[in-house]
Amino acid sequence: MKVAYTKLAVPAVALMALLAALLTAPAASAEERSCRGTLGAITVDNLRVPQGATCVLNGTRVKGTIKVQRRATLQATNIRVVGNVQAENHKLVVVRGSRIGGSIQVVQGGGSTVTGNKVTADIQYFQNRGSIVVSSNRVNGNLQCKENKPRPTGGGNRVGGNKEDQCRRL
Secondary structure, three states, rough: OOOOOOOHHHHHHHHHHHHHHHHHHHHHHHHHHOOOOOEEOOEEEEEEOOOOEEEEEEEEOOOOEEEEEOEEEEEEOOEEOOOOOEEEOOEEEEOOOOEOOEEEEEEEEEEEEEOOOEEEOOOOEEEEOOOEEOOOOOOOOOOOEEEEOOEEEOOOEEOOEEEOOOOOOO
8 A cells, every 4th residue: 555645744854853852852051141240139040150250149049059160269159059069179158148949069279267057967177278167057968077177167066967077166
C-alpha cells in the first residue's frame, strides 16, 4: 500500500517537530548578576562579586546563591538569600542581620564577620587567614571551623547541630 503525501503534510510534520523540540527544550537557567558597588532593596536571581570588586548589599533579596570571588569584598546587611553565601579566596565577607536559606561557606580567604543571622543549614570556615568573628547567629545545622589562622572569635551562637573544631566554644 502506497502512502500519498500531500503538500500540506510536509509543513504539518515540520511544525509538529518544532513544537516537540520547544516542549522538550530545557528551561532557561536563572540569571547571574555581577555586583560592583551598592545594591539596595531589589530582588535578583544569583549574585556574583567579581574578582577584586566590592559589593555592598542593603535589604537585597537573592533568589539563588551569592558567590564572592578572589580578592573580592561582600558587605551585606539585612539581606535574604534562598541559597548559599559562598566565598573562596575572598578579601572580606561581612553578613549581618540576614536570613540565609542555605549555608554560609567561607574558604581559604581573608577576614570575615558573620553576626546576628538566621541560617537554615551550616556556617563553615575553612583555612582562612584573617580575623573571623562569628557571633549571635541562629544556625539550624552545624557551625564548623577548621585550620583558620587566627582562630575565629565570637560567641552567643545558637546551633541546632554541632559546634565543631575551632568553633566549639562559640
